Amino acid sequence: MQRDFFSLYDEYxxxxxxxxxxxxxxxxxxxxxxxxTFEKALANLATxxxxxxxxxxxxxFAIAKNELVNVVRVSQxxxxxxxxxxxxxxxxxxxxxxxxxKEVEQEEHEVxxxxxxxxxxxxxxxREVITLKYLAGxxxxxxxxxxxxxxxTLAVIxxxxxxxIRVTINVCKK
Amino acid sequence: MxxxxxxxxxxxxxxxQALRQKLLATQSQAPVQTKKLFxxxxxxAWGAGCCxxxxxxxxxxxxxxxxxxxxxxEYAMDSYSFIAREADMADGAGVxxxxxxxxxxxxxxxxxxxxxxxxxxxxxxxxxxxxSVRLLTQEKDASETVATLxxxxxxxxxxxxxNDDAYATITGSIPATRMDLFYxxxxxxxxxxxxxxxxxxxxxxxxxxxDLADRETALRTAEKDAIAQLQAAKTTEEQAQARATLESIxxxxxxxxxxxxxxxxxxxxxTVSVSIEKLPAFWSVQNAYQLNEYIAGxxxxxxxxxxxxxxxxVFFLAARVFSVAFWVIIPLxxxxxxxFRRRTFLRxxx
Numbered sequence: 422m423q424r425d426f427f428s429l430y431d432e433y434x435x436x437x438x439x440x441x442x443x444x445x446x447x448x449x450x451x452x453x454x455x456x457x458t459f460e461k462a463l464a465n466l467a468t469x470x471x472x473x474x475x476x477x478x479x480x481x482f483a484i485a486k487n488e489l490v491n492v493v494r495v496s497q498x499x500x501x502x503x504x505x506x507x508x509x510x511x512x513x514x515x516x517x518x519x520x521x522x523k524e525v526e527q528e529e530h531e532v533x534x535x536x537x538x539x540x541x542x543x544x545x546x547x548r549e550v551i552t553l554k555y556l557a558g559x560x561x562x563x564x565x566x567x568x569x570x571x572x573x574t575l576a577v578i579x580x581x582x583x584x585x586i587r588v589t590i591n592v593c594k595k
Numbered sequence: 596m597x598x599x600x601x602x603x604x605x606x607x608x609x610x611x612q613a614l615r616q617k618l619l620a621t622q623s624q625a626p627v628q629t630k631k632l633f634x635x636x637x638x639x640a641w642g643a644g645c646c647x648x649x650x651x652x653x654x655x656x657x658x659x660x661x662x663x664x665x666x667x668x669e670y671a672m673d674s675y676s677f678i679a680r681e682a683d684m685a686d687g688a689g690v691x692x693x694x695x696x697x698x699x700x701x702x703x704x705x706x707x708x709x710x711x712x713x714x715x716x717x718x719x720x721x722x723x724x725x726x727s728v729r730l731l732t733q734e735k736d737a738s739e740t741v742a743t744l745x746x747x748x749x750x751x752x753x754x755x756x757x758n759d760d761a762y763a764t765i766t767g768s769i770p771a772t773r774m775d776l777f778y779x780x781x782x783x784x785x786x787x788x789x790x791x792x793x794x795x796x797x798x799x800x801x802x803x804x805x806d807l808a809d810r811e812t813a814l815r816t817a818e819k820d821a822i823a824q825l826q827a828a829k830t831t832e833e834q835a836q837a838r839a840t841l842e843s844i845x846x847x848x849x850x851x852x853x854x855x856x857x858x859x860x861x862x863x864x865x866t867v868s869v870s871i872e873k874l875p876a877f878w879s880v881q882n883a884y885q886l887n888e889y890i891a892g893x894x895x896x897x898x899x900x901x902x903x904x905x906x907x908x909v910f911f912l913a914a915r916v917f918s919v920a921f922w923v924i925i926p927l928x929x930x931x932x933x934x935f936r937r938r939t940f941l942r943x944x945x
Contacts (some may be wrong), residue, residue, distance in 0.1 A: 435611070438604065
């Protein structure tokens with residue numbers, strides 16, 4: 422199946438941006454890495470060939486992960502910061518949207534923050550799977566190809582992570 | 596959590612559009628192959644391979660009850676030989692004969708002596724016939740009835756052999772003019788049994804007969820010369836020599852007479868070999884060929900025999916279909932099962 426690059430861009434930009442934003446917790450850094458990722462993908466398009474289960478999405482996210490590592494290595498300032506920064510970002514944006522929308526979803530905003538806090542308590546694999554599956558909206562096949570794990574293994578990791586998040590949120594509520 | 600993800604995904608539309616415009620400036624129009632073309636996938640190769648195997652099996656395998664033909668080219672070219680298996684449904688006699696009639700290849704005739712050809716055209720071929728009959732039955736006394744038939748038709752029994760595989764193998768000779776009676780006798784005497792095969796082989800002995808005739812003619816001429824020589828002999832030695840020549844010629848003529856008589860016997864009598872074999876029982880049918888024999892063995896089956904025949908037919912047909920579809924059904928079933936099992940398991944966790 423052959424698709425135009427920009428139709429793939431339209432499909433994967435939101436996912437990639439959400440993933441990087443959740444990982445970097447900074448809007449500008451996420452924008453930079455997203456741009457670098459797509460520029461590299463466009464430059465190396467000729468080398469991409471789907472084989473051994475690899476898809477365009479897993480290839481793109483693999484480039485993004487490498488860029489992420491480079492960014493973290495280059496600037497210590499871009500390591501994972503507290504959720505307050507992200508909360509501030511979200512609060513700023515959601516505030517803007519709130520001005521445009523009729524209802525206010527403050528409770529939902531608080532839930533999101535607690536979820537993000539719970540995600541930070543997970544192991545690396547669990548955090549990666551949760552971020553890719555629910556925040557980036559990737560499919561099991563793409564995640565499996567990206568993390569080099571079987572879909573059944575991912576399902577087990579995901580189930581464990583969801584349970585931990587649920588426990589953490591319940592503890593926080595208490 | 597999905598809602599959080601959706602919010603994050605669409606939280607920066609301005610940057611999305613700006614980046615898109617930037618990339619368009621350095622765009623590659625080359626389409627991206629996102630999925631491996633199906634035609635190069637292992638699944639397609641497997642499916643294509645299975646289809647080829649299935650088609651080859653269907654084409655190469657004969658029809659369920661088809662009998663194979665005989666290539667006339669296999670047989671000797673220096674004698675007038677033919678193989679004839681005749682199909683004959685005798686009314687009410689319960690006799691079935693599978694048959695294929697093959698014709699003599701035309702080029703054989705050109706290899707025969709012209710004298711032989713002329714003789715046969717005028718008088719018909721002199722054939723030494725050999726008939727072998729294969730009879731399937733469950734009656735153990737069938738050999739006695741066949742042996743009695745030989746005697747009643749003026750034939751001679753050469754041997755009766757009994758063994759474990761076949762009830763008996765009876766060999767003898769029957770006058771060629773009574774072979775039709777022999778077949779009818781088999782029909783009348785042996786009820787509910789069937790001939791599965793009758794093979795008739797005829798070897799032309801015309802050239803042998805003509806050769807004998809030519810030799811006899813030459814000897815007769817030599818005899819006349821010898822008699823004339825004896826009559827013209829003047830000395831004792833000449834008379835003795837002429838008598839010796841005459842005696843030699845007489846001996847040779849006697850031999851030729853004996854050979855002619857022997858040849859006539861060979862032509863007048865057909866060598867018949869009857870192999871009486873055990874009709875396979877229901878539980879001993881192991882392949883389609885035995886099933887063919889089993890079915891042919893019951894010209895007028897009873898209701899229970901009819902049921903047995905239908906059960907066996909369905910069983911072997913199903914086995915044949917399964918053996919052909921084996922390479923497709925099982926891999927496909929495994930693939931479908933794995934796919935649905937994985938999909939169901941993953942969906943339960945979403």
